[in-house]
Amino acid sequence: MTTMESLIGLVNRIQRACTVLGDYGGGTGDNAFNSLWEALPTVAVVGGQSSGKSSVLESIVGRDFLPRGSGIVTRRPLVLQLHKTEEGTEEYAEFLHLPKRKFIDFALVRKEIQDETDRITGKSKQISPVPIHLSIFSPNVVNLTLIDLPGLTKVAVEGQPETIVEDIESMVRTYVDKPNCIILAISPANQDIATSDAIKLAKEVDPTGERTFGVLTKLDLMDKGTNALEVLEGRSYKLQHPWVGIVNRSQADINRNADMMLARRKEREYFDTSPDYGHLASKMGSEYLAKLLSKHLESVIRSRIPSILSLINKSIEELERELDRLGRPVAVDAGAQLYTILEMCRAFDKIFKEHLDGGRPGGDRIYGVFDNQLPAALKKLPFDRHLSLQSVKRIVSEADGYQPHLIAPEQGYRRLIEGALGYFRGPAEASVDAVHFVLKELVRKSIAETQLKRFPSLQVELALAANTSLEKFREESKKSVIRLVEMESAYLTAEFFRKLPQEMERPAVANSKNQTASPSPATQDLYGDGHFRRIASNVSAYVGMVSDTLRNTIPKACVYCQVRQAKLALLNYFYSQISKREGKQLGLLLDEDPALMGRRLECAQRLELYKKARDEIDAVAWVR
């Protein structure tokens, strides 16, 4: 195999693989991947209707094989891959959509193109961007790939949708817009070149004429006494590549079923004997055009190989990264499935702990509960109201009953304190709830940060089990903090009250330093408002002390019962559930989101294509 054959062949193989993956030049563009196709040099045949596109293609191939008829015959792109074979070998054609079937009879090729067109577009005369791939193996061709596109029209005819004119143009544009597309612009010589659809479009997308090959057909149909030298010698419209004139079979030849090889010979003769074009004869005709294109395509491919390779390498990296993210496909046997599940649980557990212990955010919010929420709630408790003068008087006298207290209202103190301590339940329970919600949120977050999102059923089940555990921890924690509050009511710190008389007298002592003779104010208004105010302030001081204690002990209870338990045993409940499952049920847990499975498959296929392409390029690119 020569370099030329292998380079064009390589691009052919990559193009075919792209089509299999639904990634083709005229594609819909909703493809998230870089289109490899777009990086590949292609030759697109464009021209107005009846400009002679089919005829040019057929004479390049040397066979009749394209559908003919009135209206828009080419309604899907035809990717025509020509492979030169050894002299004397049999010619045959093959379609990508019918692998393993060799077409020897080219009339059947024509029929298959028609049928395959209709298969996608229906008989509706609609057009479709999905290409048909046809390979022709023949000693009479050069290695070349051409894409035949629907002919540009100006008006819709019988039964065609109104939009057909624009539809065709935009389909053709998706090909010729690409900087890697070589444009084979077909114009008939018996028409003013200024009105050529092909040249109009080429001018727009390739103003410098670098990638446009101008082809002039129907030279034989020009009016007697006129010639196309202005065009062919590049004066009418200048292109970087020389114009090629062509003489195809006439309609009469076609009707007569004139042989293609004979037509080629007649074309040769036409130029060789032409008084107008004799001096250009060696650079005219369909055979010359085919060789010219083949050589050009090969050199373009060669020059693009580094950029194609770098695109392929970049895509391979992207795909591998995406596959890593999507995860490997799930194992089928129960043991491996259980292993996969446990592995994911471990990963989840690790991430969850990192959120709590630091390294990942979120655990600090629990400290926020203890440092802000709890102290603020404690501060807001309505002790002022509970210990207002009125309320203290009422509670103390109710506690005294018919016998007012003599010195200190023992019962009154108890009732006031017990009443006040009841208020601590609220903030205690609220702290437990707040910690619970932080933990729950961290479970959610941790799940999102693992592979678990791949498996919706497993994810739901695990979240459910984790939350059930958290709920249990919350209950325990509530019991504990309530117990802390109740313990404070159950036994009051006697020492505090033993100290009281001294403290009551402290202001008096202080006073006595200055006014030695005056009696202590404490004794003065023993049963007046001052007495009750003092009781209120004593109770308030005691309650403040309890509040300080609880501010320290409630967090300990929450951490002990909830946070520590979550770290130790969050998934225990899940594990006990899982161990009861049979193999089949395990498999169900690992049911993946179908969209995700599809995506993985797509990535894997594409990765394989790109890797194969890379290997092939490596194998041929440096052969000289």
Ligand SMILES: Nc1nc2c(ncn2[C@@H]2O[C@H](COP(=O)(O)OP(=O)(O)OP(=O)(O)O)[C@@H](O)[C@H]2O)c(=O)[nH]1
């Ligand atoms: N005499 C002569 N007739 C030609 C030449 N090229 C094409 N024709 C005729 O022009 C008509 C249209 O040619 P096609 O090759 O079918 O043109 P097309 O651009 O493929 O047409 P659509 O597929 O309908 O868009 C046919 O009858 C051909 O025989 C030529 O160089 N000389």
